[in-house]
Amino acid sequence: MHTALVTGGSAGLGLALTQDLAADGWHVVVDARDATRLERAVGALPGSVSPVPGDVTDPAHRQALADAVARAGRLDLLVHNASTLGPTPLPPLAAVGPDALGDVWLTNVAAPLALTQLVLPTLRACGGALVSISSDAAVEHYEGWGAYAASKAALDHLTLTLGVENPELAAYAVDPGDMRTAMHQAAFPGEDISDRPLPESVVPAIRALLRRRPVNGRYRAVDFAPPTGTSADPAGTGVTGADHQGVPA
Template identity: 35%
Template sequence: MATHLITGAGSGIGASVARRLLERGDDLLLLARDAGRAKELAALHPGARTLVGDLGNPDRLSWAFGQQTMPDRLDSLLHVAGVVELGPIGELTPKAWHFQLNTNLVAPAELTRLLLPQLRAARGHLLFVNSGAGLAAHAEWGAYAASKHGLKALADSLRHEERAHGVRVTSVYPGRTASPMQEKVHRQEGKEYDAARWIDPESVATTLLMALDLPRDAEVNDLTVRPGR
């Protein structure tokens, strides 16, 4: 039975992939920002275990993990959580930059650093759910795109550094996906939200499982997923 740690399992892509992994009998650890959220995740995904650590405050992750029982080995670490705050560069405050860079880039880097020994022990898999914004930046997406461009660089560097340890690294770049985050983006853009226009989170979850389940003689480095409508 494989053991996976997932961030962002409360909704959207993270919730879909967590459910699929549980249904097939895998062991799951779900990262929650606080004890209250941990209870919500445990109720949403019966059978999964929870781990508390706030991605918005990456400086505290090491301390938080030191107070909890950590797994001896991890078959995969799935970085799915993310936040977004749109706005023109000329109006974005340092708070908006830190909000996105901490959660979308610094926290995944720190979480990976803390869990690399367990991933190396299992010759495991690092999987980063990036974004189309990690490949191309557009007006009012500057801070979010910067965090996702940085996430691509993090994954690319790790792929070279961890190959000798047998750790595979995959970046997935979904286009707009039907989720609470996408609904927020539409509100910020002043547009009407229609979930039917965008990728179903289940479709992205299918691509993540494909990358995880690929035999050891190959790995998916980068995978772009776009709406088919």
């Protein structure tokens, strides 16, 4: 049984991806800060799911995640999805103090790297995939998004450098696009974001990316989205989950 580790899996894209992988026969190790919310989200999911509540910034929690991976005996996919916007409403960068910036950096950059370091030998042994959920803010410049954007740009860089240093891995920074999530709502308080797509709509594109396993790099999920109403290979490569020689999607 293939194993994935997904951080931030009690809601949004992390939960949608956990649900999809578990339904497809994967064992999924998943975390979130709120234990009750995590159990409510994944406790009744069909398939094999190991919830590990805790905060990725806590070294003891990261070790607990690594221990769960060790018990599974393999790691085929590591998804860094947990993140924070920092102070909201989003302030101009000139108003972001060092403590606030440090909190964003710890959650979005330092913790993912530290977790990767713990499980890297297992991920490498399986020829697995490292996926960091990014944002268009990592390459564009938006008022109020400076701290978050800088952290995502840094995470992109770390992810792709790990790919260079570990050629056994597939390494991807994935921009999922706007989604109808609590985090996105927090960035736009009082605004109606019901026109944004649900996180579930992004999962097929991420699975397609993993099936195709292109060269390491930064990708937009929309570029791998299957045509509406089809399940065909969106990249036109002829590669399916059954045919794939690397990480099954």
